[in-house]
Amino acid sequence: MQLLVADAGPLIALSVADVLQITLRRFDVLVPQAVLDACVADAYAPGAAPIAEAVLQRQLTVVPDAAITPRDAAYAMGLGSGEAAVLSYAAQHKQVALIDARHARRIAQRLGVSVVGSGAVLLALKSDGLIAGVQPALAAWQAHGYYVSPKLQAELLARAGESLHLAPVRTASSAGTRAPVLAKPHEC
Amino acid sequence: MEAFAVRDLREHTGELVRNAESGQFSVVSKHGKPLFVAMPFTDELLSAGVSVSLADRLVQSGELSISSGAKLAGMPYARYLQHLGAMGYSLLDETARLDDELALLKPV
Numbered sequence: 001m002q003l004l005v006a007d008a009g010p011l012i013a014l015s016v017a018d019v020l021q022i023t024l025r026r027f028d029v030l031v032p033q034a035v036l037d038a039c040v041a042d043a044y045a046p047g048a049a050p051i052a053e054a055v056l057q058r059q060l061t062v063v064p065d066a067a068i069t070p071r072d073a074a075y076a077m078g079l080g081s082g083e084a085a086v087l088s089y090a091a092q093h094k095q096v097a098l099i100d101a102r103h104a105r106r107i108a109q110r111l112g113v114s115v116v117g118s119g120a121v122l123l124a125l126k127s128d129g130l131i132a133g134v135q136p137a138l139a140a141w142q143a144h145g146y147y148v149s150p151k152l153q154a155e156l157l158a159r160a161g162e163s164l165h166l167a168p169v170r171t172a173s174s175a176g177t178r179a180p181v182l183a184k185p186h187e188c
Numbered sequence: 189m190e191a192f193a194v195r196d197l198r199e200h201t202g203e204l205v206r207n208a209e210s211g212q213f214s215v216v217s218k219h220g221k222p223l224f225v226a227m228p229f230t231d232e233l234l235s236a237g238v239s240v241s242l243a244d245r246l247v248q249s250g251e252l253s254i255s256s257g258a259k260l261a262g263m264p265y266a267r268y269l270q271h272l273g274a275m276g277y278s279l280l281d282e283t284a285r286l287d288d289e290l291a292l293l294k295p296v
Contacts (some may be wrong), residue, residue, distance in 0.1 A: 156286075
Protein backbone atom coordinates (compact mmCIF):
# COMPACT_ATOMS: atom_id res chain seq x y z
CA MET A 1 0.00 0.00 0.00
CA GLN A 2 1.09 3.55 -0.68
CA LEU A 3 2.40 5.42 2.34
CA LEU A 4 1.18 8.89 3.28
CA VAL A 5 2.65 11.04 6.04
CA ALA A 6 -0.35 12.82 7.52
CA ASP A 7 -0.80 16.17 9.17
CA ALA A 8 -3.53 16.83 11.76
CA GLY A 9 -5.93 18.69 9.44
CA PRO A 10 -6.56 15.82 6.98
CA LEU A 11 -6.74 13.24 9.77
CA ILE A 12 -9.41 15.30 11.50
CA ALA A 13 -11.19 16.02 8.21
CA LEU A 14 -11.28 12.35 7.16
CA SER A 15 -12.29 11.26 10.64
CA VAL A 16 -15.13 13.79 10.83
CA ALA A 17 -16.27 12.67 7.37
CA ASP A 18 -16.35 9.08 8.67
CA VAL A 19 -13.93 7.82 6.03
CA LEU A 20 -10.83 7.41 8.18
CA GLN A 21 -11.19 3.64 8.43
CA ILE A 22 -11.61 3.29 4.67
CA THR A 23 -8.64 5.59 4.06
CA LEU A 24 -6.51 3.41 6.34
CA ARG A 25 -7.47 0.35 4.30
CA ARG A 26 -6.40 2.10 1.09
CA PHE A 27 -3.22 3.81 2.35
CA ASP A 28 -0.55 3.17 4.97
CA VAL A 29 -0.87 6.34 7.01
CA LEU A 30 1.94 7.43 9.23
CA VAL A 31 1.73 10.27 11.76
CA PRO A 32 4.44 11.93 13.80
CA GLN A 33 3.72 11.88 17.55
CA ALA A 34 3.30 15.68 17.55
CA VAL A 35 0.51 15.38 14.97
CA LEU A 36 -1.26 12.69 16.96
CA ASP A 37 -1.01 14.83 20.09
CA ALA A 38 -2.65 17.74 18.27
CA CYS A 39 -5.52 15.49 17.14
CA VAL A 40 -6.30 13.81 20.45
CA ALA A 41 -5.23 16.40 23.04
CA ASP A 42 -8.92 17.16 23.53
CA ALA A 43 -10.58 13.72 23.57
CA TYR A 44 -13.97 15.31 22.81
CA ALA A 45 -12.76 17.38 19.87
CA PRO A 46 -14.24 16.52 16.45
CA GLY A 47 -12.61 13.44 14.96
CA ALA A 48 -10.48 12.68 18.02
CA ALA A 49 -12.10 9.39 19.09
CA PRO A 50 -11.78 7.52 15.73
CA ILE A 51 -8.15 8.68 15.42
CA ALA A 52 -7.32 7.42 18.93
CA GLU A 53 -9.09 4.15 18.16
CA ALA A 54 -7.12 3.70 14.92
CA VAL A 55 -3.88 4.10 16.89
CA LEU A 56 -5.05 1.54 19.47
CA GLN A 57 -5.91 -0.88 16.65
CA ARG A 58 -2.47 -0.25 15.10
CA GLN A 59 -4.09 0.90 11.85
CA LEU A 60 -2.31 4.23 12.13
CA THR A 61 1.47 4.18 12.55
CA VAL A 62 2.85 6.72 15.01
CA VAL A 63 6.45 7.85 14.59
CA PRO A 64 8.17 9.17 17.73
CA ASP A 65 9.38 12.73 17.24
CA ALA A 66 12.88 11.62 18.24
CA ALA A 67 12.96 9.32 15.19
CA ILE A 68 12.50 12.23 12.82
CA THR A 69 15.53 14.17 11.66
CA PRO A 70 14.34 17.75 11.77
CA ARG A 71 14.71 19.83 8.66
CA ASP A 72 15.71 23.22 10.00
CA ALA A 73 13.97 24.94 7.10
CA ALA A 74 10.63 23.38 8.08
CA TYR A 75 10.98 24.53 11.67
CA ALA A 76 12.10 28.00 10.73
CA MET A 77 9.09 29.04 8.67
CA GLY A 78 6.31 29.46 11.20
CA LEU A 79 5.28 25.81 11.20
CA GLY A 80 4.12 24.04 14.33
CA SER A 81 5.97 20.98 15.56
CA GLY A 82 3.49 18.57 13.91
CA GLU A 83 3.61 20.16 10.48
CA ALA A 84 7.38 20.49 10.62
CA ALA A 85 7.69 16.81 11.61
CA VAL A 86 5.46 15.74 8.68
CA LEU A 87 7.55 17.69 6.19
CA SER A 88 10.85 16.59 7.72
CA TYR A 89 9.86 12.91 7.64
CA ALA A 90 8.41 13.11 4.12
CA ALA A 91 11.52 14.90 2.85
CA GLN A 92 13.87 12.46 4.57
CA HIS A 93 12.09 9.32 3.30
CA LYS A 94 10.86 10.76 -0.02
CA GLN A 95 7.25 10.03 0.83
CA VAL A 96 4.06 11.89 -0.04
CA ALA A 97 2.72 14.23 2.65
CA LEU A 98 -1.02 14.51 3.34
CA ILE A 99 -1.58 18.16 4.20
CA ASP A 100 -4.45 20.60 3.71
CA ALA A 101 -3.09 23.74 5.39
CA ARG A 102 -1.98 26.24 2.77
CA HIS A 103 1.00 27.60 4.72
CA ALA A 104 2.48 24.13 5.25
CA ARG A 105 1.80 23.16 1.63
CA ARG A 106 3.72 26.18 0.38
CA ILE A 107 6.69 25.24 2.52
CA ALA A 108 6.43 21.63 1.31
CA GLN A 109 6.81 22.92 -2.21
CA ARG A 110 9.96 24.81 -1.25
CA LEU A 111 11.36 21.67 0.37
CA GLY A 112 10.51 19.55 -2.69
CA VAL A 113 8.00 17.41 -0.79
CA SER A 114 5.07 16.00 -2.79
CA VAL A 115 1.73 16.83 -1.21
CA VAL A 116 -1.82 15.61 -1.54
CA GLY A 117 -4.87 16.89 0.34
CA SER A 118 -8.07 15.45 1.75
CA GLY A 119 -9.95 16.37 -1.41
CA ALA A 120 -7.67 14.22 -3.59
CA VAL A 121 -7.89 11.35 -1.09
CA LEU A 122 -11.69 11.49 -1.21
CA LEU A 123 -11.62 11.43 -5.00
CA ALA A 124 -9.23 8.46 -4.97
CA LEU A 125 -11.51 6.58 -2.56
CA LYS A 126 -14.45 7.27 -4.83
CA SER A 127 -12.50 6.30 -7.94
CA ASP A 128 -11.49 3.01 -6.29
CA GLY A 129 -15.11 2.30 -5.41
CA LEU A 130 -14.40 2.43 -1.68
CA ILE A 131 -16.94 5.17 -0.96
CA ALA A 132 -20.23 5.87 -2.67
CA GLY A 133 -19.59 9.59 -3.05
CA VAL A 134 -17.82 12.69 -1.80
CA GLN A 135 -21.05 14.55 -1.05
CA PRO A 136 -21.56 12.92 2.40
CA ALA A 137 -18.06 14.06 3.41
CA LEU A 138 -18.81 17.62 2.32
CA ALA A 139 -22.09 17.49 4.26
CA ALA A 140 -20.33 16.14 7.37
CA TRP A 141 -17.75 18.92 7.25
CA GLN A 142 -20.45 21.52 6.94
CA ALA A 143 -22.44 19.95 9.79
CA HIS A 144 -19.35 20.12 12.02
CA GLY A 145 -18.64 23.75 11.21
CA TYR A 146 -15.81 23.21 8.74
CA TYR A 147 -15.94 25.44 5.71
CA VAL A 148 -15.15 24.41 2.16
CA SER A 149 -15.68 27.07 -0.47
CA PRO A 150 -18.61 26.54 -2.85
CA LYS A 151 -16.17 26.59 -5.77
CA LEU A 152 -14.09 23.74 -4.36
CA GLN A 153 -17.19 21.79 -3.34
CA ALA A 154 -18.47 22.10 -6.90
CA GLU A 155 -15.12 20.99 -8.33
CA LEU A 156 -14.91 17.93 -6.08
CA LEU A 157 -18.48 16.93 -6.89
CA ALA A 158 -17.96 17.43 -10.60
CA ARG A 159 -14.76 15.36 -10.59
CA ALA A 160 -16.56 12.65 -8.62
CA GLY A 161 -19.36 12.68 -11.16
CA GLU A 162 -21.88 13.80 -8.57
CA SER A 163 -24.37 16.59 -8.92
CA LEU A 164 -24.55 19.54 -6.60
CA HIS A 165 -27.48 19.21 -4.23
CA LEU A 166 -29.67 22.18 -4.91
CA ALA A 167 -32.30 23.67 -2.71
CA PRO A 168 -35.03 25.80 -4.23
CA VAL A 169 -34.65 29.50 -3.53
CA ARG A 170 -36.95 32.23 -4.82
CA THR A 171 -35.29 35.57 -5.33
CA ALA A 172 -36.61 38.83 -6.72
CA SER A 173 -34.54 38.45 -9.87
CA SER A 174 -35.16 34.75 -10.39
CA ALA A 175 -38.75 34.23 -9.38
CA GLY A 176 -39.89 30.87 -10.60
CA THR A 177 -36.34 29.60 -11.13
CA ARG A 178 -34.10 27.50 -8.96
CA ALA A 179 -30.79 28.77 -7.66
CA PRO A 180 -28.07 26.78 -5.93
CA VAL A 181 -27.73 27.16 -2.21
CA LEU A 182 -24.19 26.72 -1.06
CA ALA A 183 -22.80 26.67 2.46
CA LYS A 184 -21.80 30.01 3.88
CA PRO A 185 -19.41 30.21 6.80
CA HIS A 186 -21.95 31.60 9.24
CA GLU A 187 -24.35 28.77 8.46
CA CYS A 188 -21.85 26.12 9.45
CA MET B 189 -23.08 47.67 31.51
CA GLU B 190 -23.88 51.32 30.85
CA ALA B 191 -24.68 53.03 27.55
CA PHE B 192 -23.58 56.47 26.40
CA ALA B 193 -24.30 58.47 23.28
CA VAL B 194 -21.32 59.76 21.29
CA ARG B 195 -22.62 63.30 21.52
CA ASP B 196 -22.62 63.12 25.35
CA LEU B 197 -19.27 61.37 25.62
CA ARG B 198 -17.35 64.51 26.59
CA GLU B 199 -19.51 64.96 29.70
CA HIS B 200 -19.27 61.26 30.61
CA THR B 201 -15.57 60.44 30.24
CA GLY B 202 -15.26 60.27 34.04
CA GLU B 203 -18.03 57.68 34.23
CA LEU B 204 -16.49 55.71 31.36
CA VAL B 205 -13.18 55.56 33.21
CA ARG B 206 -14.84 54.67 36.54
CA ASN B 207 -16.78 51.87 34.84
CA ALA B 208 -13.61 50.42 33.36
CA GLU B 209 -11.82 50.69 36.69
CA SER B 210 -14.64 48.78 38.38
CA GLY B 211 -14.53 46.08 35.69
CA GLN B 212 -17.68 47.15 33.84
CA PHE B 213 -18.22 47.43 30.11
CA SER B 214 -19.72 50.56 28.53
CA VAL B 215 -21.46 50.80 25.18
CA VAL B 216 -21.15 53.97 23.15
CA SER B 217 -23.90 54.57 20.61
CA LYS B 218 -24.30 56.84 17.61
CA HIS B 219 -27.75 57.69 16.30
CA GLY B 220 -29.14 55.03 18.63
CA LYS B 221 -26.94 52.23 17.30
CA PRO B 222 -24.09 50.68 19.31
CA LEU B 223 -20.81 51.95 17.84
CA PHE B 224 -18.19 50.50 20.16
CA VAL B 225 -17.69 48.89 23.53
CA ALA B 226 -15.25 50.24 26.09
CA MET B 227 -13.93 47.40 28.19
CA PRO B 228 -11.41 47.07 30.99
CA PHE B 229 -7.96 46.23 29.63
CA THR B 230 -7.14 43.17 31.71
CA ASP B 231 -4.70 40.30 31.52
CA GLU B 232 -7.63 38.05 30.56
CA LEU B 233 -8.50 40.22 27.58
CA LEU B 234 -4.87 40.24 26.58
CA SER B 235 -4.40 36.49 26.92
CA ALA B 236 -7.68 35.37 25.34
CA GLY B 237 -9.10 38.03 23.05
CA VAL B 238 -5.96 39.54 21.65
CA SER B 239 -4.13 36.25 21.14
CA VAL B 240 -7.04 34.66 19.21
CA SER B 241 -7.38 37.73 17.06
CA LEU B 242 -3.64 37.82 16.42
CA ALA B 243 -3.57 34.10 15.58
CA ASP B 244 -6.45 34.50 13.12
CA ARG B 245 -4.78 37.37 11.38
CA LEU B 246 -1.43 35.61 11.06
CA VAL B 247 -2.96 32.33 9.86
CA GLN B 248 -5.16 34.06 7.30
CA SER B 249 -2.27 36.12 5.98
CA GLY B 250 -0.26 32.91 5.59
CA GLU B 251 2.44 33.90 8.07
CA LEU B 252 1.57 31.23 10.62
CA SER B 253 0.58 27.61 10.25
CA ILE B 254 -2.72 26.34 11.61
CA SER B 255 -1.10 24.37 14.42
CA SER B 256 0.93 27.39 15.49
CA GLY B 257 -2.23 29.50 15.24
CA ALA B 258 -4.16 27.02 17.37
CA LYS B 259 -1.39 27.12 19.96
CA LEU B 260 -1.35 30.91 20.01
CA ALA B 261 -5.15 30.99 20.25
CA GLY B 262 -5.09 28.43 23.06
CA MET B 263 -7.48 26.06 21.25
CA PRO B 264 -7.23 22.38 20.28
CA TYR B 265 -6.41 21.98 16.58
CA ALA B 266 -9.86 20.62 15.58
CA ARG B 267 -11.68 23.42 17.38
CA TYR B 268 -9.43 26.09 15.96
CA LEU B 269 -10.22 24.74 12.47
CA GLN B 270 -13.92 25.16 13.27
CA HIS B 271 -13.24 28.67 14.52
CA LEU B 272 -11.46 29.47 11.25
CA GLY B 273 -14.32 27.85 9.31
CA ALA B 274 -16.79 30.26 10.88
CA MET B 275 -14.69 33.04 9.35
CA GLY B 276 -14.72 31.46 5.89
CA TYR B 277 -11.26 29.88 6.06
CA SER B 278 -11.39 26.74 3.96
CA LEU B 279 -10.62 23.36 5.49
CA LEU B 280 -9.07 22.29 2.20
CA ASP B 281 -6.59 24.15 0.05
CA GLU B 282 -8.60 25.97 -2.57
CA THR B 283 -5.55 26.36 -4.76
CA ALA B 284 -4.85 22.61 -4.82
CA ARG B 285 -4.09 21.19 -8.26
CA LEU B 286 -6.21 18.09 -8.02
CA ASP B 287 -4.91 16.55 -11.26
CA ASP B 288 -1.34 16.68 -9.96
CA GLU B 289 -2.39 15.33 -6.58
CA LEU B 290 -4.40 12.46 -8.04
CA ALA B 291 -1.40 11.53 -10.16
CA LEU B 292 0.60 11.09 -6.95
CA LEU B 293 -1.96 8.64 -5.55
CA LYS B 294 -1.14 5.32 -7.08
CA PRO B 295 -4.11 3.17 -8.10
CA VAL B 296 -4.84 0.11 -5.95
